Amino acid sequence: MSTVVLKDIHKTYTDTEIIKGIDLDIKDGEFVVFVGPSGCGKSTLLRMIAGLEDITSGDLMIDGERMNNVPPDERGLAMVFQTYALYPHMTVAENMAFSLRLAGVPKAKRYERAKEVGRILQLEPLLDRKPGALSGGQRQRVAIGRALVRNPKVFLLDEPLSNLDATLRGDMRLELANLHNSLGSTMIYVTHDQIEAMTLANKIVVLQGGVIEQIGEPMELYHHPRNRFVAGFIGSPKMNFLSVKTISVQDSQTTLRLPGDASVTVPVQPTLSVGDRATLGIRPESLRVDAINPTLMGEILVVEHLGDVTYLYVKVAGGDTLIVETEGNRPVAVGDRVPIYIDGNLCHLFDADDNAIPKIQQQHLTLEKTNER
Amino acid sequence: MANTQKRGSWLIGLLAWLVACILFFPIFWMFITSFKTEVAAVATPPQLFFTPTLENYIDVQARADYFNYAWNSVIVSLGATVFALLLAVPAAYAMAFFPTKRTKSTLLWMLSTKMLPSVGVLVPIYILGRESGLLDTRIGLIIIYTLINLPIVVWMIYSFFKEVPKEILEADRMDGATTYQEVVYVLLPLALPGIASTALLSVILSWNEAFWSLNLTTFDAAPLTAFIASFSSPQGLFWAKLSAASTLAIAPILLFGWFSQKQLVRGLTFGAVK
Numbered sequence: 302m303s304t305v306v307l308k309d310i311h312k313t314y315t316d317t318e319i320i321k322g323i324d325l326d327i328k329d330g331e332f333v334v335f336v337g338p339s340g341c342g343k344s345t346l347l348r349m350i351a352g353l354e355d356i357t358s359g360d361l362m363i364d365g366e367r368m369n370n371v372p373p374d375e376r377g378l379a380m381v382f383q384t385y386a387l388y389p390h391m392t393v394a395e396n397m398a399f400s401l402r403l404a405g406v407p408k409a410k411r412y413e414r415a416k417e418v419g420r421i422l423q424l425e426p427l428l429d430r431k432p433g434a435l436s437g438g439q440r441q442r443v444a445i446g447r448a449l450v451r452n453p454k455v456f457l458l459d460e461p462l463s464n465l466d467a468t469l470r471g472d473m474r475l476e477l478a479n480l481h482n483s484l485g486s487t488m489i490y491v492t493h494d495q496i497e498a499m500t501l502a503n504k505i506v507v508l509q510g511g512v513i514e515q516i517g518e519p520m521e522l523y524h525h526p527r528n529r530f531v532a533g534f535i536g537s538p539k540m541n542f543l544s545v546k547t548i549s550v551q552d553s554q555t556t557l558r559l560p561g562d563a564s565v566t567v568p569v570q571p572t573l574s575v576g577d578r579a580t581l582g583i584r585p586e587s588l589r590v591d592a593i594n595p596t597l598m599g600e601i602l603v604v605e606h607l608g609d610v611t612y613l614y615v616k617v618a619g620g621d622t623l624i625v626e627t628e629g630n631r632p633v634a635v636g637d638r639v640p641i642y643i644d645g646n647l648c649h650l651f652d653a654d655d656n657a658i659p660k661i662q663q664q665h666l667t668l669e670k671t672n673e674r
Numbered sequence: 675m676a677n678t679q680k681r682g683s684w685l686i687g688l689l690a691w692l693v694a695c696i697l698f699f700p701i702f703w704m705f706i707t708s709f710k711t712e713v714a715a716v717a718t719p720p721q722l723f724f725t726p727t728l729e730n731y732i733d734v735q736a737r738a739d740y741f742n743y744a745w746n747s748v749i750v751s752l753g754a755t756v757f758a759l760l761l762a763v764p765a766a767y768a769m770a771f772f773p774t775k776r777t778k779s780t781l782l783w784m785l786s787t788k789m790l791p792s793v794g795v796l797v798p799i800y801i802l803g804r805e806s807g808l809l810d811t812r813i814g815l816i817i818i819y820t821l822i823n824l825p826i827v828v829w830m831i832y833s834f835f836k837e838v839p840k841e842i843l844e845a846d847r848m849d850g851a852t853t854y855q856e857v858v859y860v861l862l863p864l865a866l867p868g869i870a871s872t873a874l875l876s877v878i879l880s881w882n883e884a885f886w887s888l889n890l891t892t893f894d895a896a897p898l899t900a901f902i903a904s905f906s907s908p909q910g911l912f913w914a915k916l917s918a919a920s921t922l923a924i925a926p927i928l929l930f931g932w933f934s935q936k937q938l939v940r941g942l943t944f945g946a947v948k
Contacts, residue, residue: 388845390864399849403849451849
């Protein structure tokens with residue numbers, strides 16, 4: 302049982318408010334990811350939970366107990382730092398068992414525990430080495446091991462993978478996911494990488510400018526972004542946005558004029574009025590190159606072949622550039638004119654304040670289990 | 675391209691040797707003079723080849739008890755260094771990791787005290803020493819040396835502490851370290867090369883200090899700098915004896931510096947190359 306509850310948390314550094322009122326409920330065993338652009342306050346928030354930063358106002362509850370003024374080590378947390386922050390003068394085993402040493406655990410017992418954790422993380426042959434003699438991935442494991450040794454109620458991870466190269470990052474991501482599954486402990490993870498957020502989280506908290514933009518499961522954020530910021534942040538490559546003008550509003554569908562002269566009908570609640578400006582959002586994977594039924598024409602600026610898919614950067618009327626995902630073997634070249642089909646059912650619509658306009662029918666997040674077979 | 679680079683480094687090497695020789699020459703000359711007779715010591719042109727004699731060393735030891743002075747130097751240098759470190763480590767810890775708005779100006783102010791000419795405070799210090807009975811005592815000298823070296827010692831340790839990544843200290847706080855445990859188990863081991871070189875520097879500065887030792891001591895607490903000074907006299911032949919005394923006075927610190935050279939250089943360039 303380890304829950305973390307934030308109630309109206311604020312943080313002010315000499316007149317500048319960094320965190321502007323965060324309410325969050327983290328359940329036992331959840332893997333929560335704080336994600337957002339740099340400077341959004343995600344690391345500060347994590348450090349406030351850790352006790353490394355003071356909380357200006359609001360309540361931090363861990364397992365129902367107010368922790369605002371409890372020192373870091375008594376909160377039952379363990380933290381993995383972005384720079385690993387290993388003790389360079391200690392061996393791997395000493396690094397991992399340092400908290401036990403401080404707690405007065407006898408040497409033999411400490412080593413036993415370090416060995417046990419070393420086994421889980423495949424660090425056994427390295428226990429007597431110093432951090433300087435380890436690779437980046439191994440150091441990262443030691444940092445995780447140091448957290449594991451303490452048997453914490455909650456793991457805090459501050460961009461733990463950002464110092465690793467791409468391949469290793471993928472591997473470590475998998476290991477972290479496995480670790481979470483096998484331990485079942487609550488984890489709070491900070492990253493600016495939306496792929497890490499999507500792949501690891503049970504619950505993603507999207508932050509911007511010290512406020513929460515949206516909280517939800519990864520697929521929920523992907524399909525039902527609450528506003529334009531979340532829509533643009535989640536998903537890779539990012540969602541395309543086009544400025545549009547409302548030309549007709551009915552109960553179950555709204556028709557919009559795109560730059561150029563094309564129009565798209567989107568099944569959303571009738572909250573706009575005719576003539577309103579809005580933003581149409583459409584993911585690259587929802588766009589199609591379609592010669593029979595084109596919505597608009599565009600000119601290819603850049604072609605990115607990824608193997609299985611190809612991304613086209615297409616300049617359309619009005620000067621906007623759309624990213625279009627197509628099959629990997631499509632014969633295309635820079636300068637080609639391509640017809641693009643926009644399916645209104647797959648579009649998102651945002652009002653002038655960048656808030657999403659609810660759709661008539663909610664997209665199913667995943668297929669029903671029975672359909673999977 | 676490679677050729678000019680090679681020639682450049684060769685030239686720099688030559689220059690370095692030249693500078694080193696110029697710096698070393700007085701010491702070399704003092705050393706050989708100490709083995710000359712007084713007459714040979716002042717001969718013109720100066721003699722590079724002569725029959726060495728130990729009579730100066732015997733004379734020097736007969737006139738003054740070298741070991742008394744040397745022992746005072748050792749006690750005072752080490753004592754002042756230990757005291758300075760004991761005061762500087764907590765001060766630097768606070769300034770490096772819990773800085774306030776005034777930390778920078780405090781540091782500058784400390785350094786500025788080094789700019790005051792010592793002679794400016796000679797009279798008050800002398801009177802204070804006399805009134806408190808600390809004149810010509812080792813503890814009196816230790817206090818003075820601690821105070822004059824403290825700004826440099828604090829500055830150096832402060833900059834070494836600044837090199838320690840903040841996250842490592844946060845990690846130990848998460849691991850449950852108290853301030854004392856943090857300093858002893860994490861910070862000091864990490865900053866050890868820096869602290870060692872600071873200590874070396876403090877020992878060397880204390881060992882070589884002459885102004886206060888000459889003015890505040892007579893015999894009981896007089897260190898080697900006073901020992902050398904006692905061999906300069908306004909008349910008569912004294913160069914060879916003075917050289918012998920000087921050689922004896924600088925030999926310990928020279929050997930000390932030589933053996934710890936690696937540590938010293940590493941400490942002084944600590945953090946320069948990451």
